[in-house]
Amino acid sequence: MSEHQQTETNESTVDQTSEKLVELAKRRGYFFQSSGSYGSVGGFYTFGPQGAALKGNVEDAWRDRFALAEGNMEIDAPTIMPEPVFEASGHLEGFDDMLIECPECGTSSRADHLVEDNTMYEDAESLEIPEVEEVIAEYELVCPDCGAGLAGVAVEDFNLMFATNIGPGDSQPGYLRPETAQGIFVEFPRLKEYARNQLPFGVTQIGRAYRNEISPRRSIIRTREFTQAELEYFIDPEEDEPDLSAVEDVEVTLYPATEQNDEDGDEIETTIGEAVDNDVIASPWVAYFLGVAKPWYEAVGVDMDRFRFRQHLSGERAHYASDCWDAESEIDGNWIEMAGFAYRGDYDLSKHSEHSGDRFTVFxxxxxxxxxxxxxxxxxxxxxxxxxxxxxxxxxxxxxxxxxxxxxxxxxxxxxxxxxxxxxxxxxxxxxxxxxxxxxxxxHIIPHVVEPSFGVDRLVYTVLHHAYQEDEVDGEERTYLELEPEVAPTFVGVFPLQSDDALETQAGEIVDDLREAGLSVTYDDSGNIGRRYRRQDEVGTPFCVTIDYETVEADETTVTVRERDTTDQKRIPVDELAETLSAIREGDLEFEEL
RNA sequence: GCGCGGAUGGUCUAGUGGUAGGACCUGAGCCUUCCAAGCUCAUGGCCCGGGUUCAAAUCCCGGUCCGCGCACCA
Known part of the structure; x- marks a missing residue:
């Protein structure tokens, strides 16, 4: 996290929110650390019943918008791929640095570069780590920053990819993919056939990626196994133009590199159309996807007051990206990256073309x-x-x-x-x-690639964090998650008002009806009614249906439907219940309209 | 990986060199005609491994994990 990403906030209050959220997530089944019985290892989390459902709903929403609505193709590639794939992609070399950290000042240096610069060795990278350590001791090399001696300091091998062997023996090394993108790129020759050799076309993938992080942090924000939702959009750089008319009026908060470099710089409020006209966003393709992403983020529950697009600084960009913007959300006063939108040029397809000998071109x-x-x-x-x-x-x-x-x-x-x-x-x-x-x-041309790449776990965390609310109902403190109905893991709770055979029987029938209508329903008949409402508030269930004596005794049977955020209740006829709730779930109806 | 701080039922926490108490939660029952009410009962815990000691959850060492800072994040 670099300095420009920090903002001043009252830490004592924001820290509380995060701590409370993590505690709630554990207690209510959103997410928790994996393998707890065996002491856990860092950076691995299990999504519990609520979390898995929430994540699944977010993924479905992403699929609807970025695959279906855009006419793109979704694939599902393996998470393990053979070594040559990563030789081509540059991950193998890029990950295999030898680092040494100064015990005095904490500065990390490339151990191989240190050796090459100060000794007669010219290709230190080919040496084994113990050899490099020996050379450092022998030449009494010192920290380039503070001059402290480095003899005896351990040299660390930084390869963030998880390595494995495919089949018996070690003749076929493989790696767990560090990003889902390569699974798309390597299959390009076949995928372009499915697109009938017509540019532009897009391929999406939702799946796991793995990075052996040195230091996983902040619950599910930075883990070693995580879920990405990526779109690789292949274009003819000379001819294809995005349809900006669809997104030109989308209002966005942008934080361009120029503003970040300027001491008095600030975020700017503009529209996608203006940002393209004024060259704030260089690539119209990147602009297009920013314009698609913003309303989508809003729809799944990201607070737009804590959301922005930040341009990468030139030193921050990957070597292949000519321009890159991140979608960021504010958590505890820090901005975290939720997605990256990069113009990758023909880097990936060219590399695979060179290394594989196959044709990564379109005629x-x-x-x-x-x-x-x-x-x-x-x-x-x-x-x-x-x-x-x-x-x-x-x-x-x-x-x-x-x-x-x-x-x-x-x-x-x-x-x-x-x-x-x-x-x-x-x-x-x-x-x-x-x-x-x-x-x-x-x-034959090599298409260029525009890559919107979403971190699903970070988005889920943001959605939960931004949904976390505390208020008072009748003088009692209440905690609830203001989750959007579209993504809420449980959509409706059904309760008999109190222990009573007639109420319970009717409630059971209503549960069956609602489940048949495809809604996620939970049934609860324990304790008093207020406790059950609170329980559902805390998992973010948008609505609760209560069956009372009016339901079973009146001529026209009705139930109460209670809305989570306001705790307002309305009576709805039982035979309209499933239809009404489904309409709300689909966004075709508001609770207030009942 | 380094530094600082921490780890006690599902969750939050009290505590002492003589193997632990509370609150909430959960379950059973009573009560209850809409917002965490009350009563009874019950389930459930000292992160792991060594060491010191008659005795370690407590002290020491190592590890794991968590939080923060540094570094890293292709």
């Missing part, structure tokens, strides 16, 4: 076929074969390359070319050299 047809002159060769193999033996194939490749780059070489009686450092000369007539007119109907 782009020209409007009009082009006619081009092209120099070609069609060598006489009955001559080259006897002449060059096993090298004949290489000769053909060399002649093809030569024809493409220097057709003048073929203008004489003979042509000269080099093969493995030796110059050869053969008659041009044996090469089948010709300049022909060819028709090209298109070209």
């Amino acid at each position: 782009k047809q020209y409007d009009e076929p082009k006619t081009v002159e092209r120099a070609t060769v069609d060598p006489d193999m009955s001559y080259l074969g006897p002449e060059f033996g096993g090298d004949a194939g290489a000769v053909v490749e060399e002649l093809e390359a030569l024809a493409a780059r220097d057709r003048a070489a073929f203008e004489g009686e003979t042509v000269e070319f080099e093969l493995e450092g030796e110059t050869h000369e053969i008659p041009v007539e044996k090469t089948g050299f010709a300049v022909e007119e060819q028709t090209e109907s298109g070209e």
Whole structure:
């Protein structure tokens, strides 16, 4: 967390909210640390019954908006992939740093760089860690920051990927994916077929990713296993434009890099359309997805007063991203990253293309076929074969390359070319050299990628934190979660007013009806009615239905429906109950309208 | 990974070198005609491993985990 992400807030009150939320989450089944019976390990959390349902609802909402509503394809790739995938993606090298921390001042340095800069060793990265430690001791290397001696200080290997072996033995190393994105990129050659080779198209994936964090912190904000919802949107950089008209009026709070670098800088309130016109957001594609994301975040329950988009500073951006914005929410006075929107260019597909040898391109047809002159060769193999033996194939490749780059070489009686450092000369007539007119109907291009990448766990945490409320009802303190009906894990509680066979029987029938209507229902007949309301308030259940004597005795049977936030009650006929509640769940009806 | 602080039923907590008490929760029952009411009973705990000691939940060491700061976050 860097300094510009901090804001001044009253810590004593905000800390209480977080502590209370974590306590509530444990007690009410939202989330808790895993494997507690075995002492737990850091950074692993289990979502309990409520948490799993909430997370599932958030994922469904994401799927509706970013896959279905956008016409994108969803896939589900493995979490373990073989080593070459991560060689290509750059994760293997990027993760494998040797770090040494100064015991005096705490500064971390690249141990291999330290050795290379101060000794005769030129490729320290190839040394094993004990060797590097020996060299540091031998040369009495010191901390570059404060000058303290580093001899005897342990060198740490920082690879944030979890390694494993695929199959028996260690001949096939693999890694748990550190981001879901690679599972999409590696399958691009097939995915583009499913898109009928038409750009633009998008592929989404919701799944787990794994990073062996040095220091997991702050409950589910930073864990070692977490859920991402990612969209990789593939575009033709020269032709494809987003439909900004759909999002241009969306109001956003932006915190551009220029404002962050300015001492007096501040967040700016604007619209997506204006931000693009004024070049605040460089990529219209990134702007488009910011415009889609903002109302979506609001719909699942993020408090828009504690939400912003922050541009990455130039030093903060990954090497492949030309522009990157984060969606951030404020928790305890700190801004936490909930999503990143990056323009990744052709970095990923190019890398996989190079490393795999497969084609990570899309054929782009020209409007009009082009006619081009092209120099070609069609060598006489009955001559080259006897002449060059096993090298004949290489000769053909060399002649093809030569024809493409220097057709003048073929203008004489003979042509000269080099093969493995030796110059050869053969008659041009044996090469089948010709300049022909060819028709090209298109070209293979590497699409660019726009990547909205969401952290589901951090979003769930934010939704819970922003939903946490305390108030008073009839002089009694109350805690409740103001969760949106769309994502609330339990939608309705059903209670008989008191212990009574008639009430309980009727309540049971209503539970069945509501479940049949597809609602998440909980039944509770314990203790008095007030306690049951409070219990549901605390898990964030938006509505409670109570069956009383009017329900079982009156001619027209009705129940009371109580709304969580206001505790207001209305009487609803039993036979309209399922329909009414379903309409509220779908957002087609408000409780106030009843 | 380093530094500081911490770890007692499901949750929150009191406590002492002689194996623990409360509150809430939960369950059973009574009572109860709409917001954590009352009464009775019940379930359930000293993070793990070593050491010191007649005796360790308590003291010491190590580990695990949590919080905060530093570092890290491709």
